[in-house]
Every structure is written in structure tokens, then in C-alpha cells.
Amino acid sequence: MVEEWPVAAPAAADRTVERARGSGGGRLRTAMLDFFLDPAERLTDQERALMTAMLYGLVGAIADELRIRVPDHLARASDCEPGALVGALSGASLLARDGLVEVLLMRADAARVAQSADGDGGRQLLSRLVSDADGNVAAAAMALALARGRRRDRVRTSVELNDLDWATAEHLIFAIAAELARRCLEADADFAAAAAEMLRRHDPEQGVHALEQRLVGALGDSGRLDDGFLLSLAARGEASLLAHALARLSGIPAADAWTMLIAPKDGELALLLRLAARPRTVAAGLLVAMGPAVGLHDAAGEIDQFDALSDEEVGARRRSLQLPAAYRRVAEALGSRG
Numbered sequence: 001m002v003e004e005w006p007v008a009a010p011a012a013a014d015r016t017v018e019r020a021r022g023s024g025g026g027r028l029r030t031a032m033l034d035f036f037l038d039p040a041e042r043l044t045d046q047e048r049a050l051m052t053a054m055l056y057g058l059v060g061a062i063a064d065e066l067r068i069r070v071p072d073h074l075a076r077a078s079d080c081e082p083g084a085l086v087g088a089l090s091g092a093s094l095l096a097r098d099g100l101v102e103v104l105l106m107r108a109d110a111a112r113v114a115q116s117a118d119g120d121g122g123r124q125l126l127s128r129l130v131s132d133a134d135g136n137v138a139a140a141a142m143a144l145a146l147a148r149g150r151r152r153d154r155v156r157t158s159v160e161l162n163d164l165d166w167a168t169a170e171h172l173i174f175a176i177a178a179e180l181a182r183r184c185l186e187a188d189a190d191f192a193a194a195a196a197e198m199l200r201r202h203d204p205e206q207g208v209h210a211l212e213q214r215l216v217g218a219l220g221d222s223g224r225l226d227d228g229f230l231l232s233l234a235a236r237g238e239a240s241l242l243a244h245a246l247a248r249l250s251g252i253p254a255a256d257a258w259t260m261l262i263a264p265k266d267g268e269l270a271l272l273l274r275l276a277a278r279p280r281t282v283a284a285g286l287l288v289a290m291g292p293a294v295g296l297h298d299a300a301g302e303i304d305q306f307d308a309l310s311d312e313e314v315g316a317r318r319r320s321l322q323l324p325a326a327y328r329r330v331a332e333a334l335g336s337r338g
Helices: 025-035 045-068 072-077 082-091 098-116 121-130 135-150 166-182 188-200 208-221 227-235 239-250 254-262 268-275 280-290 299-308 311-321 325-337
Strands: none
Touching: 045 072, 045 082, 045 098, 045 166, 045 188, 082 166, 098 166, 098 239, 098 254, 121 135, 135 208, 166 188, 208 239, 227 239, 227 280, 239 254, 239 268, 254 268, 268 280, 268 299, 268 311, 280 299
């Protein structure tokens, strides 16, 4: 792993801890939460830095576009650094949204895996697919290559508004608009109108996740999701595309395939490969290629779990994962009461 992984914006660096910080109940509560967090689940310094850089970039981009849509005097009066906006919104508990943090963490995880392999491997793959003889594959690869290129402008990896689901985007746009309006006098109507206009242009189908799914779908339709292609994705550190491919082959949601791939535990990665009906030799190759990057260092133990799974167990888990995620959460909550 390269030390200073990956390159992040200066704003992402942790601030120097001041000698005299606030004390009392507020800090005690934070210290209690932080102190007892599972070390295996905590963010690394690199993950925190990259996620912070992506958040600052996203908030700054939204604020800039909102200012374009209001009168000049309001744009000037509301001008401030992204860090100030993030601080204000965070202080009001407006950034602690699952949809937002999930996207930031997913991008950070994908960047980490890519860095552990060949950082340019994914770009080389897309460059080849852009000139593919299949028009659908070529178009999908071009759209994804352009989208990824835009997201590497300011930091190694970044997030755009279209990467967020509609509810998360709505919340974030209006939160930023309200904070900008707070810095002006009687500007609520202008910033609310600007936010509504911006939200009308929000298109999750142009987000990286959707574009990756579209490319994998085009490859699947042309019969290209074979074992060689899967091994190539693993060797290049293309975790996102690999998760989409395994999800399609398994018939389960991409979100579940991503979790099973990127944070494997209790044989989940072995199960994913069984769900995708991969031969044992291919499963072993994928485990060796992806294992170290995702924190799985016992490929032999995982392949033993692969062998131990029965067809009945795999089928039952597939049926469970094919249920709506909201239904599964409710059923799990009800089951835990019994």
C-alpha cells in the first residue's frame, strides 16, 4: 500500500488539535463513542482524509451552483469556504445521512482497492471497451470513462451530486441553500428557488453507480461476463465493476454484492462466489487476487467455506437476498425480538 494513499485535497488534512479544547458533557459523549468503537470498523486516516476531501468538494460545488442562480449581491454575501459550510451543517447534524456517508465510503473503498492493484488498470480497461465492436458496450464504457474522468479533476476520487439518491440530494441541496441564506438578509425565497431549480436537474441515472451497472449490463447482454473477464477485473482492482458483475450473475442486488465483496466476513465472499456459480478454480483465483485488498488474508480458509456450502444453503440465501432490502430489515428487527 502506497503511504499517503490516495492524494487528497489540503482541506482534508486533520486539523491540529488545540491545546485547550472544550470539556464537559458534549466532548465526553464523543470521546465515549470514539473510544469504544470496534477497531476493525474504524476509518483509517487515509479513508477519513479522502472522504473529507470528497465531502468538501461536493458541498463546495453545490454551493457554487446555488450562488450562480441567485442575485449577485446575495452570491457575494453568502460566499464562504466549503470548510465553513461543512462545519455549520455538521454542527446542526445535517450531514449524518446514511445515503451520503455510504457513497463517500464506497468511493473511498473503491479507490483503496484500485490503489492496491494497478491504479491505471481500470482506465486501460475502459479505454479498450470504448472501442468495442458492440455499440452498447462502447457507449456505456464511454459514459463511465467520462464520468470517472470528471470525478478526478480536483482530487484522486470525488463525488458528484448525481451519485446521490434523490432523497439524499434533496436534503443536501436544501441544507446548503438554507445555510447560505442564513448568511444573508431575507434571502430564503431566492435560495429556496435556486435549490428547487437545481434539484429538478438531478439525475441519479448519470451517477457512477448507475453507469457502472449499465456497462456491466451491456457486457452481460453480449455474453461477456465470463471467468476471464472477472479475473481481469480483480487483477486491475476494479472492485465496483466486479461487484456489479457478480451481482448480475448471482441475481442479487448490487449493494449486497458490494458489501459481501468489500468487507468479507464469516464466509460472505465465498458465499458470493457460490451465488455467482463460479467454478472452484476461478473462485480461488478471485480470492487470491482480491483478498489482501479487502482485508481477507486467509484465502485457503475462505475456499474451504466455499466447498462447505451446500446447494440448499446457497439457494436459501439467494432467495433471502432477493427480497426487498426494507423488508429484510423489518423482518430482522421482528426476528430479533423473538
